[in-house]
Amino acid sequence: xxxxxxIFLLLFWGCQSIPLREExxxxxxxxxxxxxxxxxxxxxxYLPLKSFVFERNKVRIGILKYVGVSTPEAIVNFLKRNMxxxxxxLRSVIEGGAIFLNFQKEKEACIVNVENIKRKIFLTFxxxxxxxxTPSSD
Numbered sequence: 191x192x193x194x195x196x197i198f199l200l201l202f203w204g205c206q207s208i209p210l211r212e213e214x215x216x217x218x219x220x221x222x223x224x225x226x227x228x229x230x231x232x233x234x235x236y237l238p239l240k241s242f243v244f245e246r247n248k249v250r251i252g253i254l255k256y257v258g259v260s261t262p263e264a265i266v267n268f269l270k271r272n273m274x275x276x277x278x279x280l281r282s283v284i285e286g287g288a289i290f291l292n293f294q295k296e297k298e299a300c301i302v303n304v305e306n307i308k309r310k311i312f313l314t315f316x317x318x319x320x321x322x323x324t325p326s327s328d
Contacts (some may be wrong), residue, residue, distance in 0.1 A: 229272035234258035254315040265304050
């Protein structure tokens with residue numbers, strides 16, 4: 191019995207030292223979103239119970255949440271490429287534990303939060319109207 195345990199442990203530790211395959215760069219394809227001009231990677235699942243949408247006339251406000259499997263780098267590349275295809279301009283990127291991408295289009299802003307949690311990517315799109323800046327009277 192002791193020999194079986196030792197063999198099992200050796201096999202287990204041996205498997206731990208085998209390098210994992212290199213991840214291939216994958217081009218993500220776009221899927222339909224709750225809003226037609228906000229692209230979402232294909233195979234990402236919309237989380238309606240964690241999302242909020244308000245539309246009235248031409249005003250759109252929303253917190254759209256999705257979950258899927260990918261890498262943060264692939265998602266950032268996907269968003270940079272595909273948001274531009276719908277007229278969104280990238281204003282800023284903040285990277286740390288999570289990644290925030292700030293896009294703007296006409297009178298709307300869309301901040302995208304990309305979080306990698308337990309091998310899943312959680313995407314949060316925060317969409318809101320933006321007022322035009324008024325010059326200060328200094």
